[in-house]
Amino acid sequence: MKILISGYYGFENIGDDAVLECIIAGLREKGIDDITVLSNTPTNTSFRYNVKSVYRNSFKEVFNAIKNTDILLSGGGSLIQDITSNKSLWYYLSIIFFGILLGKKVYIIGQGIGPLEHKYNRLLSRFILRRVDLITVRDEDSMIFLKGLNIEKNVILAADPVVNLAPCSEERLEEILRNEGIDKGKYIVVCTREWGNNELSRVELAKAVDDISKKYNLEVVFLPFYYNKDDAESEKVANYLKSPYKIIKSKYEPKEILGIVKNCQLLIGVRLHSLVFALVSLVPFIGISYDPKIDGFLKSINLKSFKIDKFSSDELVNYAESILDNRDNFVDNLKIHLEELRKLSDNNFNIFDKSK
Structure with a gap:
């Protein structure tokens, strides 16, 4: 089974790095080791986590990675929100949408959803998120937010993957x-x-x-x-x-x-x-x-x-x-x-x- 992970990775953000580390560990516990990560620094990500990695801003590389995967995994963090910027939201939604168009299983895991302040962002998010196979959210407020978008099917309450992180020696x-x-x-x-x-x-x-x-x-x-x-x-x-x-x-x-x-x-x-x-x-x-x-x-x-x-x-x-x-x-x-x-x-x- 091939897994492609999309998120805010390769930016030297400790929180997001911890999320990725725990997601990879969780997948490997399930016997999944064919993992590719979309990263801002793919060489570093590959070396650091012993995974394959492609440059997240190369359309060709990202498209081919989605095309060749079995499951597209979007998470964790707060990717579906427009407080940071519209551009960030559109980037992550476009990755998800390409996964849907190419007939891949698409899972959103361990995410905090919202806020979405702009009406067109809410409409776009609802259109795309209603078509993914499963969403796990890290808090009840995210479930409530999705319910407000009329998205309740295949939504499961989970937690931030980082709760499983272990300290150094x-x-x-x-x-x-x-x-x-x-x-x-x-x-x-x-x-x-x-x-x-x-x-x-x-x-x-x-x-x-x-x-x-x-x-x-x-x-x-x-x-x-x-x-x-x-x-x-x-x-x-x-x-x-x-x-x-x-x-x-x-x-x-x-x-x-x-x-x-x-x-x-x-x-x-x-x-x-x-x-x-x-x-x-x-x-x-x-x-x-x-x-x-x-x-x-x-x-x-x-x-x-x-x-x-x-x-x-x-x-x-x-x-x-x-x-x-x-x-x-x-x-x-x-x-x-x-x-x-x-x-x-x-x-x-x-x-x-x-x-x-």
Whole structure:
């Protein structure tokens, strides 16, 4: 069986790299090893994951890859939305549409669907998505969104594939922390990203981080999830800090990033997958939402969501105190939800038992 995977791969985004790693692992657990990935850096992707890969922006290569596959798999992430751009949405829909036209099985797995703000994007998405063979979504809000598009058939609730990611070895983690000059278990992780003109949010976030790090005697570590982008935003937030800090600028694998997260005392994250990493690590965390996908994830595990343009430093500090001073209860709650999500994540791959 030949599988072709389409997604936002080859852009040095830790979250998407983790998604791809977990999708490939899930397929291989089902005995599927003939895997091709559409990537922005195909040579690197082939070497990194031991798969075939083609350049995602070459029409000829992409068309031939779709033509020669058995199943086109679109996922995971948030591909079917127009908040990022219309162009991005149209790209992913066109890949799906070519799969349908060429008579391939088309699965959308582990995705967050929406929002679609423009009417023509909703109409186009509904026209195409109603013709795919199966959709698994990572949260209930995505199911509700699809229902609003009159798409209910062959839609299954699953979870983000990244809930199955495992951290690097303790030996490798200790090497990383030693190289970065970070004391194991004595730091707070901040994962931010740029979103509009949010200078006030930067000020409030920095003040909260200062207060939390001071009260609990924790070092501040900024952990970019999107290289060459998040480090710049981290610098902007750090400029308002009074506490000493570090920004990790070296490139690490998702499992290594997960190891860094696993050994912190608290994570404050704007990037969705920084929050997923914290859940997988059973580390207390605070989610700041710039997008409905953050709200959907936090809602799925019954945690509070702070809007990126509306939170105050006092709110973050009070919430941090409530979870850190009741750490065991918070972690016990995470364990319950992580177990539930891991069971749901099986729905992303059970479909391949029937495809053989």
